[in-house]
Amino acid sequence: MLIRIGLAPLERLTRAMTTIDLLKPGPRLAATGHGEIAELITTFNSMIDRLEAERGSSTARALSAQEAERRRVAQELHDEVGQSLTAVLLELKRFADQVPASMRDELLQVQEITRSTLDEIRRIARRLRPGVLEELGLVSALKALAAEFSEHADLVVGRSLDKNLPELDAETELVVYRIAQEGLTNTVRHAHASEVDIVLRALTDGVELRVRDNGRGLGTSVEGAGIRGMRERALLVGAELTVASLPKRGTEIRLVVGHTGGRR
Template identity: 30%
Template sequence: MSLKTKILIINIFSIFIITLGIALEIKFVLTQNLEDRLILRTSNMASILSDSIIEPLLSNNVYLTHQILTQYKENNSEVGYIDILSNQNEVLSSTFSNGFPKELYLLQISKTESNVAVFSSEMGKFIDVKYPIADGSLGYIHIGVTEREVGQRIQEIMEKILFLSFFINLLASLLLYKLTNTITANLKKLTLYAKNIALGNKVLEPIIKTNDEVRELFISFKHMLKALERSSKEEIQLITKLKDEEIKRELLKRTMETLEKERKRLSMEIHDSVMQNLASINIMLKIFQSKLDQKEKLDLENIQKLIEATIEELRNIANNLRPPQLEKLGLKSSLESFFNETEKRHNLKTNFDFSISEEKLDWTWSINIYRIIQEAISNIVKHSGANNAFVSIKEINDKIEIEVKDDGEGFDVDETLSKKSNRLGIVDMKERTKTYGGEFFISSTKGGGTIVKISLPKPKNDDIG
């Protein structure tokens, strides 16, 4: 069952529950109101009837009294019976042809201050209205009316309410389906786009037609990609134009530092701007969720999981742009975190050996080593098909020795370096190594895995800061 179908079912069920509650409340209020009106109408009837039987009662004309009561009962369909009791609780006259019911007699002679009594019988529910004849000197008249008319009226009203609620439910369901379809479709497009960008795949930009937070999120993401692409192109153009190696390395070093600053800015923009837009979407869903029944709220978690997956992808991109642990916890912890994340996402297990002192490594050296290893692991994930990687960082003879191995398929190094489209990762590692006065070596055989070795001189005092 799709997410949109689940939300539609939740909406229909919720509106049904709400409508049912409202209908029951309306039914209760209408019943009270119609019963009050029925009692008032019966009291008026009793008042008129009592005036018309005073003379027959005074003349002790039982036959005429019975005829008047019977005629009133026949002319009023809601009247079930009419009887007259004396002050000594004697039945003077009634419309009952088969004897006066004992239960009704006991009810009418019971001492009560109320002139209205409700009771049930085989014929249904009755309201017994008591009214004095000649201010009670000649006894009391009792009229029993049924609630059939009240029930029929309430049934008609309830049918109209349920009929109207059906159309309201249908309209709300259509609007909700359209809204949910728009949100989920755009989020899926954006999530897939972010995943492909993170993996380095070239894909067409998704078409986001809505003018909401999702579109703002996409625009911010697109601006970030363009800024990174522009910075990379400018870096490559400047490097290729320079022939002097020393100037070239110095400029490359400064370019890398500038690029790292730009990555930091973009990483902060993702956290502070892009993710805020996603938070707005989440708030919108929570507002809708609060309108549902408590038991149904859990079914909206699929949309929130989709948002969380998008946030997770953006967080990974932001972390790749600027590893947060590097400044706080150092190079070793940052690499361990990176290896753990790679194992979770790509099932590549990394055996890590770190045996150098980080005290002399400032941010520039740490991020440079981090980027080299990050690129090496990225190449393993994309091209090697390896299950295991082996990374070691050691200090030997005043040099930092880095080695990255894998048990993958291997490749022809010369053939790969001859293809510009496939050698950018290797070139990046090599140029970074040379920029800091190091040596770069790569070897690989088909079916025998790949080894990348990097030797960097320990940073001097003037390299730190």
């Protein structure tokens, strides 16, 4: 009995070592026990602190580089491909006015395909670089996001967006937007849902985002790259992300962001 009591802190340390996930921070182990056991637990806690800090720093650099690349690609799609297709449309219109009537219908069909392609490229560019977020703020950006998914996916997107939000800095607004975007994308790809709701509301000391669908839920599947990417973004601004799923009741993604100040 005495040996079991003495080794209990070591058993807790062993369980922590096998279950710890740097994307889901939790409380540190109490440095209980005698002599070297307490010292070992303290060393383990220090190691986890260092690993979480290093992961946070590397994640910040990676996400910053990713956003910069998205902006570059979106700009090139808009400036290069978009302008080229616009020029093609103008030429097609000019030719449509000159060709015989027998060829006009076919030319108009090509013109319509080109116009649809241009609209799709513009839509992709907006997803890569949400200009409305920078220009009009988070609420307007989420409205535009919901409208886009409603239009292009077989999905009813409801929204309840509180306009009286505390001020958030640009990085935090981008995190909230990207998590909402990824949540909607996951719903379209995997949930087999017919409805999804976006809720953004002010808290006493921050904001809360919820993306909730009526799909099949996660079941026994493990978290994929999409959810883990959301967790990384949440940790970047010190936010809390939870993913709840029940059979036949869909999935809910909940993000709680503390008050960070800055631009809104």
